[in-house]
Amino acid sequence: MHLNEAKKVFLDLYGGNESDLRFFAAPGRVNLIGEHTDYNGGYVFPAALTMRTLIIARKNGKNTINLAATDLPDRVSLDIDNLANYKNIGWGSYQAAIAYTMKKEGFEITGCDMLFDDTTPHGAGLSSSAAIEVAAAFALATFSNEKKGIKNDVDLIQIAKIGQKAENEYIGVNCGIMDQFSSAMGRKNHAIFLDCKDLSYKLVPLAIDGYKIVISNTNKKRSLQTSKYNERRSECDIALRSLQKSLPEKNYLGEITIDEFEKYKHSIEDAAAKKRARHVVYECDRVLKSIQALLNNDIKTFGHLMVESHNSLRDLYEVTGIELDTLVEEALKIDGVIGTRMTGAGFGGCTVSIVREEAIDKFINDVGKNYESKIGYPASFYISEIGDGAREVK
Numbered sequence: 414m415h416l417n418e419a420k421k422v423f424l425d426l427y428g429g430n431e432s433d434l435r436f437f438a439a440p441g442r443v444n445l446i447g448e449h450t451d452y453n454g455g456y457v458f459p460a461a462l463t464m465r466t467l468i469i470a471r472k473n474g475k476n477t478i479n480l481a482a483t484d485l486p487d488r489v490s491l492d493i494d495n496l497a498n499y500k501n502i503g504w505g506s507y508q509a510a511i512a513y514t515m516k517k518e519g520f521e522i523t524g525c526d527m528l529f530d531d532t533t534p535h536g537a538g539l540s541s542s543a544a545i546e547v548a549a550a551f552a553l554a555t556f557s558n559e560k561k562g563i564k565n566d567v568d569l570i571q572i573a574k575i576g577q578k579a580e581n582e583y584i585g586v587n588c589g590i591m592d593q594f595s596s597a598m599g600r601k602n603h604a605i606f607l608d609c610k611d612l613s614y615k616l617v618p619l620a621i622d623g624y625k626i627v628i629s630n631t632n633k634k635r636s637l638q639t640s641k642y643n644e645r646r647s648e649c650d651i652a653l654r655s656l657q658k659s660l661p662e663k664n665y666l667g668e669i670t671i672d673e674f675e676k677y678k679h680s681i682e683d684a685a686a687k688k689r690a691r692h693v694v695y696e697c698d699r700v701l702k703s704i705q706a707l708l709n710n711d712i713k714t715f716g717h718l719m720v721e722s723h724n725s726l727r728d729l730y731e732v733t734g735i736e737l738d739t740l741v742e743e744a745l746k747i748d749g750v751i752g753t754r755m756t757g758a759g760f761g762g763c764t765v766s767i768v769r770e771e772a773i774d775k776f777i778n779d780v781g782k783n784y785e786s787k788i789g790y791p792a793s794f795y796i797s798e799i800g801d802g803a804r805e806v807k
């Protein structure tokens with residue numbers, strides 16, 4: 414929604430005038446490569462999108478946080494003294510999770526009225542929920558700092574950690590840090606090379622002249638995602654425990670090199686766990702090679718690595734499915750597609766493709782037509798721009 418329109422919705426709902434409104438934004442993300450590696454202490458390479466959550470907010474002097482959204486009829490009022498009570502309310506539970514987690518960590522949670530406006534599609538694997546979490550955390554942290562008289566900027570890495578903790582402990586999804594980190598720390602026209610074992614990171618310029626990043630949405634409704642996701646995490650833990658018998662100094666699968674894996678893989682008895690670990694170890698190596706390829710301006714190699722990543726997520730990690738595989742297969746038939754793969758958790762959601770600019774119309778037309786005739790309903794396409802991370806918009 415346009416900002417002026419959203420302001421009007423806010424004032425119609427909560428009254429008052431424009432003068433004391435504040436604006437906070439945090440983006441969704443696309444992961445270019447490094448999938449299902451974050452919770453294994455491995456490497457990821459995501460970028461923040463310009464699709465975002467914008468919050469219009471105003472302190473209300475009460476002990477409640479009032480929530481509304483421009484695209485939903487729901488209205489929620491959170492009692493700051495009872496923040497544990499909103500786990501199963503549907504929309505609003507992410508905001509409650511953030512306020513609850515921040516209060517436990519010593520933030521002064523301030524009563525306020527909030528209106529959420531999202532442009533990141535929901536449930537599409539582009540981290541619309543991380544965008545909501547990080548934007549809400551940024552707003553509440555800003556208000557807390559003001560109440561305490563703290564002049565420092567909001568600590569963005571702390572915001573990312575709060576987002577992950579809220580999701581793990583309050584919402585019950587055992588996600589890693591990638592989505593919240595990208596949403597908090599993204600930078601326009603850069604991707605983030607992040608080492609998830611210690612959160613060290615580098616911003617890498619995404620200068621791919623003549624090409625665009627195209628996101629294709631399967632539009633598949635996801636349901637089993639949470640349980641399958643948590644199941645993959647436990648399979649990785651089983652593999653790690655087996656490998657640690659020979660490699661006791663390793664704390665994460667993401668720290669194990671290909672040579673070490675090949676030498677000790679026989680110790681993983683569980684066949685599924687062995688496949689999952691193989692994916693993680695080789696995927697981390699692909700991230701390193703991808704960064705090198707980008708730095709060498711070798712976009713072709715980067716593209717090959719993306720396709721290898723998809724194949725591994727399909728065959729070893731088993732998180733793709735017919736919808737994502739069809740998008741990738743159809744994309745690879747188009748001349749001008751450099752690389753393509755699923756992005757995010759999988760089981761539906763989106764693919765990310767690097768496409769030569771002149772080929773984009775054909776890409777959207779042909780992939781769209783063939784996807785719909787095979788799957789029975791249409792895909793959606795977005796040409797993505799890489800934007801900034803969380804901020805107060807002045």
Ligand code: GLA
Pocket residue numbers: 447448449450451452588589590591592757758759
């Ligand atoms: C989801 C999770 C992330 C990450 C990806 C898979 O997006 O929220 O933490 O694990 O899946 O790479």
